[in-house]
Structures are given as C-alpha cells and as structure tokens.
Amino acid sequence: MRAALKQLAGILVAVSWLTSPASAEILIVTNAKNPLATIALDDVRKIYLGKTRTFPDNMSAVPVDQDSSNHAYAEFLTKVIGKSEKEMKAYWSVRIFTGRGTPPSRLESDNDVINWLRKNPEGIGYINASAANESVKVLLRIP
Amino acid sequence: MKHMKRRPSLVLVRSRLILTVAIAQAAICWLPEISRAEDSSALIWRGFLTTGVSVSDSAQEYRGDINETPNFAKHSKFGLNLNSKISPSIDVAAQMVVDQEALHPDWAFASWYPINSFAIRTGKQKFPIWLMSDRLDVGKTYPWITPPEEVYGQNPIGAISGIGASYNLDLGAIEILSEFIFGAVKETIAGDQSVNGEKLVSKVTADDTIAVNLVVGNEYVKVRAGGASSRRVNSETSLYSLKNITASFWSYGLQVHYHGALVLSEYAVVSSKMDDSEVRKADQSAVDAAARAANSDDELVRMQAQQAMVNALVHNSSIMDGKSFYITGGYQAGDWLPHLTYARLITPDDSIAYGDQYSVTTGLKYDINLGTDLKIEWQRVTPEKGSFGLFVREGFNPTERFEPINIYSVAMDFVF
Numbered sequence: 257m258r259a260a261l262k263q264l265a266g267i268l269v270a271v272s273w274l275t276s277p278a279s280a281e282i283l284i285v286t287n288a289k290n291p292l293a294t295i296a297l298d299d300v301r302k303i304y305l306g307k308t309r310t311f312p313d314n315m316s317a318v319p320v321d322q323d324s325s326n327h328a329y330a331e332f333l334t335k336v337i338g339k340s341e342k343e344m345k346a347y348w349s350v351r352i353f354t355g356r357g358t359p360p361s362r363l364e365s366d367n368d369v370i371n372w373l374r375k376n377p378e379g380i381g382y383i384n385a386s387a388a389n390e391s392v393k394v395l396l397r398i399p
Numbered sequence: 400m401k402h403m404k405r406r407p408s409l410v411l412v413r414s415r416l417i418l419t420v421a422i423a424q425a426a427i428c429w430l431p432e433i434s435r436a437e438d439s440s441a442l443i444w445r446g447f448l449t450t451g452v453s454v455s456d457s458a459q460e461y462r463g464d465i466n467e468t469p470n471f472a473k474h475s476k477f478g479l480n481l482n483s484k485i486s487p488s489i490d491v492a493a494q495m496v497v498d499q500e501a502l503h504p505d506w507a508f509a510s511w512y513p514i515n516s517f518a519i520r521t522g523k524q525k526f527p528i529w530l531m532s533d534r535l536d537v538g539k540t541y542p543w544i545t546p547p548e549e550v551y552g553q554n555p556i557g558a559i560s561g562i563g564a565s566y567n568l569d570l571g572a573i574e575i576l577s578e579f580i581f582g583a584v585k586e587t588i589a590g591d592q593s594v595n596g597e598k599l600v601s602k603v604t605a606d607d608t609i610a611v612n613l614v615v616g617n618e619y620v621k622v623r624a625g626g627a628s629s630r631r632v633n634s635e636t637s638l639y640s641l642k643n644i645t646a647s648f649w650s651y652g653l654q655v656h657y658h659g660a661l662v663l664s665e666y667a668v669v670s671s672k673m674d675d676s677e678v679r680k681a682d683q684s685a686v687d688a689a690a691r692a693a694n695s696d697d698e699l700v701r702m703q704a705q706q707a708m709v710n711a712l713v714h715n716s717s718i719m720d721g722k723s724f725y726i727t728g729g730y731q732a733g734d735w736l737p738h739l740t741y742a743r744l745i746t747p748d749d750s751i752a753y754g755d756q757y758s759v760t761t762g763l764k765y766d767i768n769l770g771t772d773l774k775i776e777w778q779r780v781t782p783e784k785g786s787f788g789l790f791v792r793e794g795f796n797p798t799e800r801f802e803p804i805n806i807y808s809v810a811m812d813f814v815f
C-alpha cells in the first residue's frame with residue numbers, strides 16, 4: 257500500500273512538472289518600419305511604467321500590454337518590470353487617480369499584438385518567442 | 400465639499416450606499432479593463448469607491464460627525480476618472496467625486512509634454528502638499544481607513560486652479576521629481592464648530608497660491624518635501640469672516656516599502672499671519688457687539704457678541720498655526736497588511752482655534768483581489784492640555800472639555 261502511494265505521488269509530481277508553464281522566451285517587438293534596431297531592458301521598463309513617452313531615439317513610443325491571464329504577461333512582469341501584478345495595480349492606481357498617467361492598453365493575444373503593431377509605427381509590445389513572424393521587428397530577446 | 404452641513408438620514412445614506420455599490424459592482428463585472436483600453440486615444444474611464452462605517456464609544460462628536468451612532472457617510476466616496484491622450488504629447492484627464500450628498504469635480508487638467516521628462520499642466524489640480532494629499536479620496540491607495548487627521552485635517556487646500564510644471568530627473572538608482580504650481584484655491588469646508596446643531600461651513604478662498612514638491616528616491620525609499628504659500632486667504636461662514644490671512648503649509652515626508660516592510664511618516668507645519676487692519680476691525684467689531692448684547696435679551700445677539708469677541712481673539716492670534724506628525728509602521732504579509740500609527744497635533748499655547756491631541760490607530764488591510772480590499776481599524780483619540788482636540792464644538796464655549804474616545808471603523812475600497 258505504501259509503495260503504491262509513493263508511486264502515485266511520483267506520478268502526480270511528474271504530471272504537475274510536465275503541465276506547469278515553463279519559463280519561456282519573450283520578445284520585445286515593434287513595427288517593422290521602426291528605425292530602432294535594439295532597445296535596452298531598462299528603456300522597455302521605463303516605457304511600460306510611463307516614466308518615458310519615447311524610444312531612446314526620441315521617437316514617440318506607444319506601449320501595448322497583454323491580458324493578465326496570458327503567460328506572456330506574467331513573464332513580462334517578472335523579467336522586465338520586476339513587480340507583481342498586485343504591485344502594478346497599486347502603482348497605476350496612484351498614477352491614474354492623481355492624473356499622472358495611464359497604463360498601456362491591453363490586447364488579448366500575441367496575434368492581436370502583432371496585428372496592432374503592423375498598424376502602429378510608434379507601437380511597442382511583447383510576445384512569446386514562438387509567435388514571432390516577419391511582420392514585426394524584434395528589438396530585444398528576453399530568455 | 401469636504402463635509403456637509405447636515406448629516407443625511409441613516410436610511411437615505413444606506414440606500415445611496417447600496418445603489419453606489421451596485422453600480423460599482425456592475426461596472427467591475429460588465430466592463431473588464433481590456434474592453435476599455437484597446438484604443439489609447441479614446442476616452443477611457445476608470446473609477447474608485449470606498450464604503451464604510453465608523454462608530455465611537457462616546458456621544459461627543461469627533462471630526463466628521465463620528466459619535467456613538469454609526470456613521471456610514473464619512474467614508475463613503477465614489478469617483479469617476481476620465482482621460483484621453485489627444486496627441487503623443489498632450490493628455491487630458493478629469494475626476495468627479497460623490498461624497499456624502501455632493502457631486503463635485505475633484506480635478507480636471509491638461510498635460511503637455513514638450514520634452515520627455517518635463518510636463519506643463521493647466522487646470523484644477525490636486526497637489527501633493529502633504530504625502531497623500533493628492534489621493535485622499537482613493538482609499539485603495541493607502542493603508543488606513545482615515546489618514547491621520549492630525550496632519551491631513553490641517554490642510555484646507557484640496558486643489559489648486561492654475562498652471563504647473565513637473566520635471567523628472569532619472570539618475571539610475573535614484574530619481575528626482577520636482578513639481579511647481581501657481582494658482583488660486585476655492586474650497587468649502589465644514590469646520591469643527593457647530594451653532595444650534597448646525598456645522599459652521601466655511602468657504603475658503605486663496606489667491607496667489609504657490610506650491611512646490613520635491614521627491615528624491617527610488618521604488619523602495621522616497622523622501623519628500625512639499626509646501627504651499629497662500630496670500631489673501633479668506634474664510635467666510637454664516638457667523639464670521641476672516642480676511643487677508645497669509646498662510647503657509649509645509650511638510651516633510653518619508654515612505655519606505657521594502658520587502659513587505661512599510662514605513663510612512665510625515666511632519667507638517669501650518670503657520671499664518673493676519674493683516675493688521677483686519678485685526679483692528681475685529682477688535683472694534685467685538686466692542687460694538689458687546690455693547691449691543693448688554694442691551695438685549697436675544698440669545699442670538701448674545702451669541703454673535705460672543706463670536707465677535709472670539710473673532711477678535713482669533714485675529715490677534717495665529718488661527719491655523721500648528722505642528723503635526725505621524726508615523727506608521729506595517730508589514731505586508733501576502734494579502735494582509737497590519738499597521739500601527741501614532742499621530743500628534745501640537746498648537747501654540749495662545750491658539751483657540753484648534754487643540755492639541757494625539758491618536759493611536761491600529762488596523763488591518765486585507766486585499767480581497769487586485770481591485771478590492773477590506774479594512775478594519777481601531778483608533779483612540781486623546782485631547783491634550785484640556786483642549787478641544789479635533790472634536791466638534793457646540794458654540795464657542797471655552798469651558799467645554801472632551802474625554803478620550805475609541806473609534807471603530809470598517810471599510811471596503813474598490814478600484815475599477
């Protein structure tokens with residue numbers, strides 16, 4: 257009986273490991289016509305926290321976010337912003353209700369981000385690496 | 400308007416509260432963030448709501464009508480925020496607030512960013528003269544149910560209509576934010592005195608208000624100094640008017656948020672000076688009123704005479720002078736934030752407008768979800784030196800004294 261329980265526990269651990277979302281590479285992407293070739297992680301962070309309104313070359317930057325249920329969103333918060341979802345909500349609540357800024361718009365999926373960036377030369381977004389295609393320019397890879 | 404002249408009935412307040420909560424919940428459920436934020440150039444709305452109740456163990460009325468009858472109105476606020484980015488460098492934003500009975504514009508201004516880190520703003524603006532004074536209505540953004548009244552209750556400036564600028568200097572590990580605004584103030588405030596059961600509502604106006612704010616720090620520690628200087632401050636009530644006051648408000652704040660540990664502290668100084676000609680007018684008015692009262696049996700005339708004499712005393716002293724501070728410590732453990740605050744107000748010995756007091760507040764904030772929290776709070780308020788503290792006074796009886804009280808509060812905050 258004890259051996260069977262151990263086997264069952266082992267199977268459950270293996271299943272949970274296999275089904276847990278692994279840390280995936282995300283890409284910082286922009287419109288294909290954006291002259292910028294690359295961007296620093298800190299610059300991306302400042303754009304998404306509303307601390308700057310431009311790319312490093314002083315061109316206007318309009319960030320777009322992803323829905324909070326997406327895996328890319330969680331990865332982006334952890335790897336780029338360095339804040340939890342709760343901390344982000346608190347940060348933007350103060351800025352919104354004092355009139356000092358608004359959070360980036362949100363889209364539902366990687367494909368929505370790509371489609372939006374095609375139409376917005378000043379846009380910047382992030383997607384899972386697996387969703388990338390030639391219609392957007394990759395500015396930064398974040399493993 | 401910060402407080403209303405008459406408290407609405409309990410049933411009416413409850414009905415409004417239920418309606419407001421229902422509207423807010425509907426907004427939260429039916430309009431998820433994603434549907435409101437797809438187009439950054441569109442008009443985007445967001446909102447906040449606080450609903451709560453306070454009750455004390457005493458019939459003595461404390462600031463904002465708190466006594467042994469549960470008060471649902473003091474902590475109930477609903478705000479609607481609208482904003483739009485009309486060009487890459489210009490934003491417009493406005494906020495309306497319903498508190499107790501009144502719907503009023505909280506602020507509305509346009510921001511222009513000629514360069515990346517520099518903004519020019521024009522319109523009616525909240526300004527952080529105190530650490531939290533630009534977001535006092537938004538309960539979700541601070542740990543308490545009632546921010547320390549010893550400090551925040553002394554600042555009559557809710558918003559400034561004028562022009563301002565801000566500059567943000569990023570030095571890597573440290574950021575420096577400097578802000579400036581010049582404009583006029585117009586506020587309606589219920590004071591701590593009442594006559595014949597009605598609060599004295601004061602219409603405060605101030606021309607030539609200059610305010611500055613400097614914040615140095617990073618995401619863990621922020622140190623700030625802020626203040627305002629107002630010339631030609633007038634305060635009009637149904638019984639008296641105070642004119643040509645020059646007032647200044649300064650505060651020095653500290654905010655630490657590091658690995659769950661939270662420290663908030665602030666030291667504030669309010670000082671004022673009266674115009675000499677107004678002092679002479681008040682003195683003469685007191686003499687005239689006393690002469691009228693001597694020949695009259697009318698209670699109102701006697702009260703007005705008493706008020707005129709108090710007025711004269713007020714004019715000869717510094718009516719709003721005071722120093723105050725608070726220190727709050729807390730620890731964010733997951734969704735729970737227990738906290739403890741000590742606050743104190745010290746007024747000059749010759750001041751009759753306010754009294755010394757201190758309070759100890761302990762509370763617990765629980766984050767139900769990202770946009771909702773539940774707070775409970777216990778506060779013990781102790782007037783010092785036999786003074787009025789911040790209790791509501793009936794008439795101007797200088798012999799009236801107040802005992803320490805306990806205040807118990809529960810509130811919920813929403814942002815959506």
